[in-house]
Amino acid sequence: MRVPVSWLTEHLETDENYSAEQIAEAFVRVGLEVEEVTPLGPVTGPVVVGRVAEIEELTEFKKPIRYCMVEVAEADDHDDVIEGEPRVRGIVCGATNFAEGDLVVVALPGAVLPGGFSIAARKTYGRVSNGMICSARELGLGDEHSGILVLPSGEAGAGDDAVELLGLDESVIELSITPDRGYAFSIRGLARELACAFDIDYRDPAAIDAPGAEGDAFSVTVEHETDCPRFVARRVTGVDPTAPTPFWIRRRLMLAGVRSISLAVDVTNYVMLEMGQPMHAFDTPSIKGGLVVRRAKPGEKLTTLDDTVRELDPDDIVIADETGPVSLAGVMGGASTEVNADSTDILLEAAVWDPASIARTVRRHKLPSEASKRFERHVDANIPPMALERAARLLRDFADGSIKPGRTDEGGVTALPTVTMQLGLPDRVAGTNYERGATVRRLQQIGCTTEVFTGDDGKSYVVAQPPTWRHDLAEPADLVEEVLRLEGYDTIPTVLPAARPGTGTTASQRRRRSVGRALAEAGYVEVLPFPFVAPSVWDSLGLAPEDSRRRTVSIVNPLEAERSELATTLLPGLLDALVRNVSRGMRDIALFHIGQVTLPKAQQVPVPEVGVAGRPSDAEVASLHAALPQQPVHTAVVLTGNRERAGWWGPGVRASWSDAVRAAEIVAEAAGVELTVKAGELAPWHPGRCAQLLVGDLAVGYAGELHPKVIDKLGLPARTCAMELKLDGLPLVERRPAPSPSPYPPVLLDVALVVDATVPVAEVADTLRGGGGDLLEELNLFDVFTGEQVGEGKRSLAYSLRFRAPDRTLTVEEATAARDTAVAAAASRFGAALRA
Structure with a gap:
């Protein structure tokens, strides 16, 4: 809500002049959110009120252009001064919403308008324009720019200081009002909050003596009190439809972001902003018979003020006469009873509506309005009579209206519970x-x-x-x-509570952190995808109908209707993140995620109902836990593009299935367990490029390249690789090793073994480690070769071995003996032979 500072401070009982910044800080102190503080202007130099003396239409141009002689009272001598007449300025203007005799705002040469727009005399359209006639937006008063600003006659004279008249030296505060504070959608509510913040007295704009109801102003029937707890009406006759809206009302409306329409409409908008009570003005002669507040009937239609024909729903509350609905209650009036340019008899209505019904109507018809915004959040049922009295008096004072005796007041005020x-x-x-x-x-x-x-x-x-x-x-x-x-x-004091004594993080928490740190150090980037998936994702992953991962837990109220299931694997969320990054121009991507998956139990246990009056019993807590699905922690990675980027150092190395396997080994090393890798087959991985990951005889995951059909269905880059590992499936190893590096030099030896192509590489490496004994410090595979030199169905595996003794300098003879023992173990188990 936008509010000018002067309108707020008008209702504070104080002689203190608070700045806009002090008021904004006060609002923040009492819990209101200030969006922006906007000072008007700055406007400098001569900006005055001018009277249009003469208008010459310049017809030789494609668009309307007028040359206006504008009286600006005293001014320096100039060629266009008319002898014996008030001094005038010739100004070129393209607006057409003013006539001779109107008062306008003129920025004379030397003035600077908001935005640093300097005014100077210049020749344009064949005339010298000695100033500028200003619109509201050019003066910083609002966004209205359809025409120039016309001031009501009698409120100023030619030559008056327009900066002082328009109040261009104040500020506007914009606040974001939360739904629970509907009363703050008014000057009345905000000024009360401001008085509380400054701890000063408050002047209530609703403190008006509203005369008693001396008979009904108009016949009104309310069918259901729950729809309309209170309906108040007051009638004003003899209104001058040509009476202009006083500029002080127009100015406040403009600063609040409300467009001026006509005096009757402006008055209802003004009172709404001031007191928080939305109102509606009917053209009384257009109403046929009395008014009835009721629900719409099936098939009824209403043409609203925006000239849209709306088909009403039986849930809509309407105000109707003998002809049918004439207003969509609390939202927008009807065109048939609209106050027009000839209206002299006006029926003012102020009511209280059911907030839930108004909210449903707004959403159903997609018709939000300033009135509905307040009705949805509750309005004060006590002020409709005062709001009507305020509006009626404004029409009486500025449109020569006559307030008819009597007031219709259906319903009443219900006190809120103590x-x-x-x-x-x-x-x-x-x-x-x-x-x-x-x-x-x-x-x-x-x-x-x-x-x-x-x-x-x-x-x-x-x-x-x-x-x-x-x-x-x-x-x-x-x-x-x-x-x-x-x-x-x-x-409120901020004191940190003392931490309870304990052992710190648990072993599983430490393992999770170690795994995440190890993957990050290896170049993977952590992402946190949502755990919700669409049922169709399992078909895209190529899962068989009987695959256990298809059995999921459904969400009753999902964030997205199409993603209504909790994931049983981390891959869908990671692959979504991969596709999103690729669509934004990324090419070399390595992502990881450590999170829970949701695995439903074979037989679902009903969830017990537990009250909130007190702490649940141990039995109730146990039954709640029994009803929950299993949620083990997994870790997964996806990678595509180059594992090593191309550059001046080389062409780069493309990521492959082996990198996914290496990611699993990194996780195992961080967790302190030995991982066994062997060929495997499981969707969505490529059957020939998939590795099964085991700890002992227990399968804990899979890694490799995804199946081409899965890559195509999900829109993934070619040769995308992935790994998923059951982190909670790994044995929990408490490791706090004290490093003891040997100070003695190593002996480095290489060995190349020829084995059958079907022999797993990992098993050969394990055999070499076992044969090498305690002296073998490190073993790495650095080359795999196949060809005629090694024979058909064979391959050569080249390993580098590092031997070191912890207590002495190792001799070459000792290292060679250990290597020969390792080779002999491989020869005995796999028939391995040293490559010549």
Whole structure:
């Protein structure tokens, strides 16, 4: 909501001149969000009121251009000054919404308008334009730019200072109002908050003496009181339809972002902004018979003020006459009873509507309005008579209207339920001791009536009756919040609680952190994808109908309707992230994620209903845990593109299935377990490029290149690789090794073994390690060769071996003996032979 500072401070009982920045800070202190503080202008130099004396239409141009002689009172001598007449300026203008005799705002040469726009005399369209006639937007008053700003006659004279008249030296504050504070959608509510923040008295704009209802102003019937708890109407006759809206009203509307339309409409908008009570003005002669507030009937239609024919729903609340609906209640009026240029008899209506019904109507018809925004958040049922009186008096004062005796007032005001709270509860919640009487004083400041009593337990309590505009005060916690925010959140002490003694992170937490750190150090980037998947993803991954991963847990209220299942594998979320990165121009990508998967139980246990009145029992907690699905932690990686990027150092190395296997080995090393790798087959991996990962005899995951059909269906880059490992399936190893590096030099030897092509490389490496004994410090495979030299069905595996003794310098003879023992073990198990 946009509010000018002068309109707010008008309702504060103080002689202090608060700046816009002080007011914005005060709003923040009491919990309101300030979006922006916008000072008007700056406008410098001569900006004055001018009277249009003569208009010459320049017809030789394609668009309307006028040469206007504008009286600006006293001015320096100039060629276009008419002798014996008030001094005038010739100004070229393209707007057509003004006539001779109108008062306009003129920026004379030397003036600087908002945005640094300097005004100077210049020749244009064959004339010398000695100034500029300004629009509201050019002056920084609002966004209206369809025509220049025309001032009402009688409110100023030619030559008056327009900067002072228009108040171009003040600021506008824009606030973001939360849905629970509907009362703050008004000057009345915001000024009250400001008075609380500054701890000063407040002048209520609704404090108007509304005369009693001396008979009905108009016949109104309300069919259902729940739809319309209160309906008030007042009639004003003899209104001058040509009367202009006073500029001070137009100015405030402009600064609040509301377009001026006509006096009757502007008055209802003005009162809505001031008091928070939306109103509607009917052209009384257009109403046939009395008004009835009811639900729409099937098939009924209404042409609203935006000239749109709307088919009504039986859930819509309407105001109808004998001909049918004439207004969509609380949202928008109907065109058939619209106040027009000939309306002299006006029926003003102010009502209170059911918030939920108004919200449904707005969404159904996609028709948000300033009125519905307030009705959805509750309005004060106590002020419709005062709001009508304020609007009626404005029409009487500025349009020569006559307020008809009597007021229709259907329904009434229902007091909100009282709330009882321990008097010291705000102090305990805030962890501080407020000044004695602060709680009662703050509750009274927001409009509550209070009563303090001593309970049977000897403690003091306060009974608060919330005001009719605070429907959000329903329980003691709400009252506590009011006291705390008005006393100031900055007065609440911030003391960190002492940490409970314990052992720190658990072994599984430490393992998870180690795995994540190891993958990050290896060049993988962690992502946190959503755990929700669409049922169709399993077909895209090529899973068989009987695959256990298809059996998922469905979400009753998913964030996205098409993603309604909890994932049983981490791959869908990671592959989505991979596709998204590729679509943004990335080519070499390596991602990892450590997270839970959701595995439903074979037989679903019903979830018990547990109340919230107290802590659930141990049996209830156990039954809740029994009903939950299993959620083990997995880790997974996906990678595509180059593992080593191309550059001046070389062409780069493309990522392959072996890199996915290496990622699994990195996880195993970080977890402190030995991983066995052998050929495997499981969707969505390529059957010939898939490795099964085992710890002992237990399969814990798979790694390799994805199947080409899966890559094609998901839109993945070619040769995309992936790995997924059951992290919770790995044995938990508590490792705190103390490093003991040997100070003695190593002996480096290489060996190339020829084995059958079917022999797993990993098993050959394990055999060599076992044969090498304690002296073998490290073993690495650095070459794989196939060809005629080694024979058909054979391959050569070349390993580098590093031998070192912890307590002495190792001799070459000892290292060679250890190597020969390792080769002999491989020859015995696999028939390996040294390559010549």
